[in-house]
Amino acid sequence: MPMQDSPSRLISRRRVVASAAAATLAMPLVFRPRRARANNNLVFVTWGGTYKSSVVAGLIKPFQAATGITVTVVDTPDLAKVKAQMMTGNVAWDVFDAPGAMGASGSRDGFWEPLDPAMFKSDDLSVPPPTKDLAPFYTWAGGVAYDPKRFPDGKHPRNFAEDFDAKTFPGRRTFRNRISETLEAALLASGVPGPKLYPLDVERGFKMLDAIKPHVVKWIESTPETITMLQQDEADFSYSYASRVKTTRAAGGVPVDFSFGQTLNGLEYLAVLKGAPNKEAAMKFVAFALQAQQQAAVMNLLGNAPANKRALPMMSAEARRWLPDLSLPQNVVLNDMWWADNFDKLNRRFLEWIIS
Amino acid sequence: MRRTYTEGMLYMGPAVLLSLAILALPLGYVLYTSLFDPHFTLQAYTDLLSSKLFERSLLTTIEVSVTAAVVSLLLGYPVALHLARQPPRKRALYMILVLLPFWTSVLVKSYAFTVILGRDGLINSMLSMIVGQKIVLPMIFNRFGVIVGMTNYLVPFVVMPLLAGLLAIDPALRRAAEIMGAKPARIFFSITLPLSVPGIVAAFSTTTVMSLGFFVIPALLGGPHDMMMANLVDFFTRQTLDWHAASAIGMILLVIVVVISFAATRVRRIAA
Numbered sequence: 001m002p003m004q005d006s007p008s009r010l011i012s013r014r015r016v017v018a019s020a021a022a023a024t025l026a027m028p029l030v031f032r033p034r035r036a037r038a039n040n041n042l043v044f045v046t047w048g049g050t051y052k053s054s055v056v057a058g059l060i061k062p063f064q065a066a067t068g069i070t071v072t073v074v075d076t077p078d079l080a081k082v083k084a085q086m087m088t089g090n091v092a093w094d095v096f097d098a099p100g101a102m103g104a105s106g107s108r109d110g111f112w113e114p115l116d117p118a119m120f121k122s123d124d125l126s127v128p129p130p131t132k133d134l135a136p137f138y139t140w141a142g143g144v145a146y147d148p149k150r151f152p153d154g155k156h157p158r159n160f161a162e163d164f165d166a167k168t169f170p171g172r173r174t175f176r177n178r179i180s181e182t183l184e185a186a187l188l189a190s191g192v193p194g195p196k197l198y199p200l201d202v203e204r205g206f207k208m209l210d211a212i213k214p215h216v217v218k219w220i221e222s223t224p225e226t227i228t229m230l231q232q233d234e235a236d237f238s239y240s241y242a243s244r245v246k247t248t249r250a251a252g253g254v255p256v257d258f259s260f261g262q263t264l265n266g267l268e269y270l271a272v273l274k275g276a277p278n279k280e281a282a283m284k285f286v287a288f289a290l291q292a293q294q295q296a297a298v299m300n301l302l303g304n305a306p307a308n309k310r311a312l313p314m315m316s317a318e319a320r321r322w323l324p325d326l327s328l329p330q331n332v333v334l335n336d337m338w339w340a341d342n343f344d345k346l347n348r349r350f351l352e353w354i355i356s
Numbered sequence: 357m358r359r360t361y362t363e364g365m366l367y368m369g370p371a372v373l374l375s376l377a378i379l380a381l382p383l384g385y386v387l388y389t390s391l392f393d394p395h396f397t398l399q400a401y402t403d404l405l406s407s408k409l410f411e412r413s414l415l416t417t418i419e420v421s422v423t424a425a426v427v428s429l430l431l432g433y434p435v436a437l438h439l440a441r442q443p444p445r446k447r448a449l450y451m452i453l454v455l456l457p458f459w460t461s462v463l464v465k466s467y468a469f470t471v472i473l474g475r476d477g478l479i480n481s482m483l484s485m486i487v488g489q490k491i492v493l494p495m496i497f498n499r500f501g502v503i504v505g506m507t508n509y510l511v512p513f514v515v516m517p518l519l520a521g522l523l524a525i526d527p528a529l530r531r532a533a534e535i536m537g538a539k540p541a542r543i544f545f546s547i548t549l550p551l552s553v554p555g556i557v558a559a560f561s562t563t564t565v566m567s568l569g570f571f572v573i574p575a576l577l578g579g580p581h582d583m584m585m586a587n588l589v590d591f592f593t594r595q596t597l598d599w600h601a602a603s604a605i606g607m608i609l610l611v612i613v614v615v616i617s618f619a620a621t622r623v624r625r626i627a628a
Contacts, residue, residue, distance in 0.1 A: 079597060222576070225576070343596070
């Protein structure tokens with residue numbers, strides 16, 4: 001066949017040239033995907049496992065259906081990675097699921113965008129937001145967990161004073177290998193009333209810890225171990241979490257129980273990263289997550305207490321059974337801002353104390 | 357001379373470039389972070405060297421690493437010796453067995469060890485059954501647990517260099533010794549063992565160096581006194597965001613690793 005340009009070929013060649021030109025013009029768009037997708041996409045960094053599936057089912061799916069914004073879920077909030085993103089000016093995450101201490105240190109270091117106060121009615125919140133850049137998401141409850149078969153009612157400690165009383169309640173204890181939570185437990189045990197806990201009396205707390213130290217078999221690094229130590233009979237009374245105990249019982253296996261006689265309650269926050277590529281969508285997401293209906297749906301699955309008080313009556317009776325009453329004076333809410341200023345120094349002292 | 361140099365560059369060049377890009381550059385940055393805050397200062401190092409926490413965990417790290425390496429060596433040597441005497445096909449099969457634990461995640465293995473070594477674990481309940489009364493040997497949440505967990509991980513790294521060393525020994529030496537009437541023990545101590553020293557040194561130095569960075573196993577199987585340097589690095593990197601201190605620890609560990617490697621090379625040269 002003679003190689004002559006047929007009309008169709010000509011057109012196609014013209015098209016190629018035209019589309020190449022268009023592509024060149026469109027280059028900036030390609031290289032700036034952030035702006036192009038600004039309002040229909042966001043990245044949410046949260047915890048893995050059943051936690052993630054609960055958040056996806058109770059929060060992310062309804063959010064996508066309501067707004068049309070696609071949420072990409074990424075595993076494991078890590079402040080070191082946030083710091084790296086800030087340092088390199090390459091912010092990849094939008095919304096950060098921050099446990100109290102992480103939220104507060106991030107706030108101190110200026111990692112978060114300020115939030116619009118109109119986003120949440122503060123009357124509805126069970127705990128007021130400590131700063132302008134943190135949105136309370138829920139509270140979790142820590143306290144004494146035990147195996148009810150080995151320690152039926154009356155034989156196990158119900159509060160921190162009893163947990164630190166190895167004479168009346170002989171047995172092997174575990175606590176976390178960090179000073180936050182542990183120091184509060186020690187001070188409550190020594191008789192400091194809940195409402196007067198902060199600022200923490202460090203020396204008094206360490207004195208109390210000195211007394212219980214011989215009875216502590218392990219300072220626990222990973223949260224699941226707070227349960228497995230009990231199940232494998234490596235410990236008798238373990239500092240653990242209500243939601244963990246609840247999910248362990250739901251999953252079967254060796255049942256453990258949790259005493260609601262006294263709880264330490266920590267906040268989980270949602271924060272928007274400073275310079276987040278999809279800031280607008282991120283703000284919408286945080287506001288949505290704080291609405292009562294979503295809070296009830298997520299907390300039914302997670303087993304934690306909603307930050308929005310109006311969500312409580314919407315929750316299932318079974319889920320509500322696993323929530324502490326924060327209005328009681330013995331149940332204390334951790335002060336994350338106090339820890340943001342004191343954690344580094346005190347935790348170093350605590351780790352030294354452990355190995356000495 | 358010239359030709360071997362060019363050839364060497366050809367073979368080694370790409371690997372060197374890759375290492376420079378993904379190892380040397382970040383390492384340089386870690387060194388920089390440990391020294392500048394934002395001006396030059398040795399603060400991170402002086403803080404560490406005067407800290408009891410650092411001193412204790414450095415000591416623990418060295419103790420645990422050396423112990424784990426020695427125990428792995430003692431366990432791995434007979435295995436390597438046995439493998440070296442097998443025909444190649446059988447050896448390949450056994451090698452798979454040695455490598456099996458390798459393919460399981462460290463985290464899963466550590467949790468599995470809590471089931472085996474625990475108070476009500478397999479070993480304790482079996483012993484109790486045999487003896488007829490409750491026996492509780494403390495095998496976990498202490499140094500013993502850490503060493504068991506680490507050894508389980510390290511043995512393959514011992515067997516491989518040892519096997520290579522043993523296979524390189526000229527079989528004629530052994531036959532000559534046999535002909536001259538040497539007993540197996542004599543052959544082992546005057547031929548096999550001395551000639552396998554380079555393999556032993558390689559295995560020992562690799563496993564010691566690897567152990568220096570262990571993190572999960574001491575955290576899960578160890579007790580309160582088994583805190584290692586890697587746990588400290590994690591504390592500074594992720595919890596306090598003090599990257600100067602974390603980098604300084606990293607550099608100190610690196611210096612220790614380099615010293616061990618240099619010493620190992622010297623010993624091997626002398627032995628060879």
